[in-house]
Amino acid sequence: MKFEDLTRRRLLKIGAKGVVTTTVLGSGVLPPTAALAKPYNGPHTWISPRGTIEVMDDYPYWVAKAMGYFGDLGVETAMEPGPADGTAVVKFLAVEQADIGFPSPGVLSFAVNAGMDLVSVFGSGNLDLFNIAFRKGEGVRYLKELEGKTVLLGSAAWQSICDPMFAAVGVDPSKINYVEAGWPTWTTALASGNGDACLAWEGLRADLTAKGLDFDYWLGMRGSPLPSNSLVVRRADLQDPDRLEFLKKYLKGWAMGSEFADRNPRAAADIVFKALPTTKANYGPRAGTESLMQIHRTFKGSMSNRPGWGAHDIPSWDNFFRILKDIGQSRIDIDVERYVSNEFIAGANSFDRAQVHADADGYELPSDLQEIDMEALETRFYSNVIN
Incomplete structure (x- = not known):
């Protein structure tokens, strides 16, 4: 954005x-x-x-x-x-x-x-609390693999979170297809088969697991150099x-x-x-x-x-x-x-x-x-x- x-x-x-x-x-x-x-x-x-x-x-x-x-x-x-x-x-x-x-x-x-x-x-x-969530078994260790794919967001404004995080790890943000899937439904949209990944964060990770949304995660606190x-x-x-x-x-x-x-x-x-x-x-x-x-x-x-x-x-x-x-x-x-x-x-x-x-x-x-x-x-x- x-x-x-x-x-x-x-x-x-x-x-x-x-x-x-x-x-x-x-x-x-x-x-x-x-x-x-x-x-x-x-x-x-x-x-x-x-x-x-x-x-x-x-x-x-x-x-x-x-x-x-x-x-x-x-x-x-x-x-x-x-x-x-x-x-x-x-x-x-x-x-x-x-x-x-x-x-x-x-x-x-x-x-x-x-x-x-x-x-x-x-x-x-x-540390960077933001994560990228994937359907089980579809996660990638290197976010470069998301170029050309679709990332779901709860709000279009969240692109301002994703773009620098992607750029910081060598991803070209212009090659990410963002879709605003709505709050609070963007994670259920991913679970239902829409998109390839979605933005998430620590704290939410535990909540989603407890609600039966069983995703795999790339953790910002481990992979991102950003605050x-x-x-x-x-x-x-x-x-x-x-x-x-x-x-x-x-x-x-x-x-x-x-x-x-x-x-x-x-x-x-x-x-x-x-x-x-x-x-x-x-x-x-x-x-x-x-x-x-x-x-x-x-x-x-x-x-x-x-x-x-x-x-x-x-x-x-x-x-x-x-x-x-x-x-x-x-x-x-x-x-x-x-x-x-x-x-x-x-x-x-x-x-x-x-x-x-x-x-x-x-x-x-x-x-x-x-x-x-x-x-x-x-x-x-x-x-x-x-x-």
Whole structure:
């Protein structure tokens, strides 16, 4: 997808169709003028890039909220699903209908090209969490073999995810035939015999398996050199003392939630289940725990090479932006130091790890989570992976 296909005119046209409304985000959202006219006192809204929050992906938030790791923020924090449109997350940020979002790097680059002054402040996705799914027995180890074939997407905007990932491993994106198969039906379309492969991601892999969609996977976390989704805010908010102070505490909560989940993933899963009962019903204890662990491994990466939770791999991001320019997805050279910041990572990780570990170790698991055989889960963790 070339940048010229994602113009400002198209952005504004999509927004005019009712995408940016308080009926989507809830009646508590401040209008833009009110948000800037007085000291920040909430609410503070995180917006999903996927059209739902009924997933395991956002566990650091739910853990932080349940365990009190957000401290005395003094404002209501909320998570909202937003529309399924892949670029809605940055559009909502740009017009101040959300305060923090979780876009993929490709969608962030779209925002930068469209003139949205946003900054990634917490690199949740240290490794590429995106995968390519194949019908059982039809997978390929080298994605070059997909040239000339059809890849199914849930949203046309997801092409901005696929193109750089393909390019990074030597595939010519222009030789991939993309078909928008719709959310949430694109994976069932693949299972039904449509297309040759589809975009997927860690966390979803466990969910699909639990639902009987038995695919083989090429894992981005093993084969791609690119980063994935991160927490993004408006640059203007970093210049507002009240919002900046809030953000520092907020990111510390995310880091503490990540540390807790690393120590006790079943406890983190239970916290998500309590916050989102429908998610537990959809996943079940085992698949939910496995989904959380899949996502967590892409978020964690190799901590021995990172200064803490949320630290961006700057060379990886710089490489990503260079690839975007090479394939025409970005019409500008994106200055990684301007749009990707590790300024808040030291502060976010300045918490009492011993206390977080004690919290995680002392968490009382319900019987259904206690019964999960973690060794067996580990054994099957990569059983459907081809790279």
